[in-house]
Amino acid sequence: MRNILVTVMMIVVMLVLFNTIISDNATGTRARIQTQGNGANTMIGNLLP
Template identity: 55%
Template sequence: MRNILMTVMLLVVVIVLFNNIIADGTNGTSKQIESQGDSANTKISSMLGVGSN
């Protein structure tokens, strides 16, 4: 019974850490990757002259 409780508690900790570090909508890793990708797309588009008709 103790092993099951420890496993459940560990899974809860992992889920909370994932939500705070990776999936956070304002400062999370996925948001930072998305903003860097948007910035890179903008820079590439401006170098290629795409959309500047």
């Protein structure tokens, strides 16, 4: 029973960490990658053939 409780608590902690570090819309890794990607697309679009 104790092992199941510890496992469930670890899963909850991992979900909270994922939501705060990776998928936060303002400062998360996803937002940073999207910002860098948009900047790269703009730079590529501004290249002259």
